[in-house]
Amino acid sequence: MTEHVPPRQAELAAFLRAKRARLQPEEAGLPRGPRRRTPGLRRQEVAQLAAVSVEWYVRLEQGRVGTPGTAVLDALAEALRLTADEHRHLHLLARGETPVLPAGSSRQPADVRTSLRQLLDGIPLFPAYLTDHRLDVLAHNAAARALFGPGFGSGPADNTARMLFRAPAARTTQLDWARVARETVGHLRTAAARHPDDPQLAALLAELRSHSHEFTLWWDDHTVLERSTGTKRVRHPEAGELRLHYDILTTGPHHLFTLTPADPATDRTLRHLVTTHTAALTATHTTVRPITAA
Template sequence: MTAPRAANRPELSAFLRAMRARVRPEDVGLPDIGRRRTPGLRRQEVAQLAAVSIDWYIRLEQGRVGVPGTAVLDAVSQALNLSEAERHHLHLIARGEAPPARHVPAPASGSLQHLLRSMPATPAWILDFRFDVLAHNEAAVALFGPGFAVGGNTARPLFLDPGARDFQLDWTRIAREHVGNLRANLTRHPDDPRIRDLVDELRRKSPDFATWWDDQTVQERTNGTKRVLHPAGGVLTLRYDVLAVQDGSDQRLSVITPADARSEDVLRSLISRGGGLRVVG
């Protein structure tokens, strides 16, 4: 294998500064506190989002870190909200080689996708054992908002999006269920690099996740009730059911139903209007 070339330092510095300048704090879930002399994120904010030291990020932006690894470049790409073309460019100028292909979740079966479409009034979606979204119906998009998309992951925003705690009124219980599920899933798939990367990332970036991971909780999330706070509809009480797909794929069908008459009325209105409720988990 050919060794990566050294960084193109002038272009790397200019590119990272330009990408940082275009991202607003609110775009990445950070509070916009105080006046900024220049637009965009501060270096320490990028370092925080990418889970690297501020000293390392400054040296990266100056082209003084040698050849950075692919994983840390992808963390910087995510922190800066880079497109796939921009991520590719960053790897080329920082490492001298193209990045590894992004993971594409395995598709849900045609019969499951037909089942989702046949439930227009019931938010439903398919997850794999990594909590990657494989398929969903339009009702799920109406509930979760347009950011809920195939290829996304439901565990990351639950722990890393500060707004998740405001929407999930039972955040601690729901989050701990996810930790227990991820441990059980990792035990079944110990050689899967994607789930290992997800767990490692959440342990680095979420103190709550790290604490609960270390207490060795294991559980299978199957059903329950949770409360969410919608900015227009107020508090909704929802039931969730998680059903295993019995085809050896280790996929799960998740379904949301209202738990009381008021929640049913509000949920029906959201789905008919296509209004987005930002709920994760």
């Protein structure tokens, strides 16, 4: 006899299956692999991203789990890249409630103040972007798209730490990769101390630990660092090597990253790159090949 599943749990199971099928591995920072038959993510991949057991998640999709906790639901929402509305709907299905999500938990552009978006657009020649404490990219200007590529801020490029540790091109484009990567680990450890109950941050840390030996090594040595300024070298596929100053300004829950030339040669090259590509994107919607941000 078929086990009866209550309507709400059946609806929750169907919702999770639909959102899992929608999300492509690349959008979650996972390799596609040569023998993938499942549309979207596999159950074990969702479980891994949300830091829950595969067995528990399978039962959840089968409608055989009681009432999940709010932290687990938040982690699943992050793993499945749910919008703010979908995130609230997940809570409604699972718990019969629609909590007010904390500031910065949504990836929607509305979370960024209009004044900050105006500030980004008002810096036309220098790449600039806005993140939260998890280093999720919330907004960026046209110069950042010219430097990092048109996909910057979405899909696999939605988080600069994920890009740095998981994008194959990171070690080629970031010529000071080890230093910048270690600084990033220090930033995330400070963020974890300030936001110990953030399930999305916990899921990101678990993902990076499971996929990067260097991240695990530096995380375990308890590196703590709040970087605010520095200089780094990047290799752009068209513009060549660029030497850039970076400054990080904090405004409320957001971090504003700006990149400016560190020498006259970079100044000339960066200005040419930005003006050429922003004009080309406006006129023809052509794309630029990305480099990895951090």
